[in-house]
Amino acid sequence: MGEAFATAKEAADDESVIAFGRFLGAASRLEHVLGREIEERCGISHLMFEVLLILARAGGPGLSMRTISHEQVLTTGGVTRLIDRMEAAGLVERSDNPADRRGRIVRLTAVGEAKAVEASGVHRANIQQYFLEPLPAEHRAAFAEDLRILSRTAGEAVGRLR
């Protein structure tokens, strides 16, 4: 694992820190600009988009606040307020859960479904146009594999760390 760093300069120049920093920095900036696109073109925040997708993917009668907070990296308090705003925007509805009177059930409205469709289209088009199409065609398959491997490895690291 190498020796401890002697100076700040040396620490900053450490290979693994730099490579990793670049990776994380690039990924988070990418997330940032893609989220921004969704916001500007669809009028919903990045997190709202995520929640729309989570609800759409789940289908059925809807999800509890807690489930949403687990799928998303958000505290339950954060979900409460996010869903407040989404409800005010008409994207989702809350109803009491008859099976457990502590809980509520959140489900998409028709407006929310339409917005999920619209935003997914924008998102997919952006990914295609700015990220995938510029790749040389012969690299795309390998690249998709890289993406998959990195996703899995990062996910496992998160599991070990938290």
Add this chain to the structure above:
Amino acid sequence: MGEAFATAKEAADDESVIAFGRFLGAASRLEHVLGREIEERCGISHLMFEVLLILARAGGPGLSMRTISHEQVLTTGGVTRLIDRMEAAGLVERSDNPADRRGRIVRLTAVGEAKAVEASGVHRANIQQYFLEPLPAEHRAAFAEDLRILSRTAGEAVGRLR
């Protein structure tokens, strides 16, 4: 590029959106937990750590606020406040720039240098322990390459988008 989505469920199940979402989600969660580790073990925020590294890497007399805001994804107002807190914590110092009296120069204090060394050590150890060591040894080289490719590709996409 495929047809427009007909339903929210179909949009949510779109392959490219899912694969990408997983990648971005995994990367941002990883960044989150690693940042958290730095915060808990070193008492500085993730962004403070980034700025310490930027200053350490730059060396010399220091950097302007604007340069820091360019290297980091932060508005200049955000940098002002971040540097305010770092200055209050004794990590950096601000001085007037004699060559341009609009600007200030930010540089590391001895405390800031020591903190950069400490936090880099913690960061590197975490990356090694939770991310790299669990990889099968024979995959590590290929993996480092994946990481490099993805960083570059994501960086280019950000450039095209913003």
Add this chain to the structure above:
DNA sequence: GAACAGTATCTGACGCATCAGATATTCCCG
């Protein structure tokens, strides 16, 4: 050299997530 566009930084108002604690309900165990 005066006017003016450009640039660097700072600041008030605001948005949004977190944290900690409150409230309501359910589960489980003796």
Add this chain to the structure above:
DNA sequence: CGGGAATATCTGATGCGTCAGATACTGTTC
């Protein structure tokens, strides 16, 4: 069954980043 631990959600206080505008200085152009 009664009572405490667990769970679901909500809320007040707080932290921190953004946005838009203010301030101060620089460089350029006529």
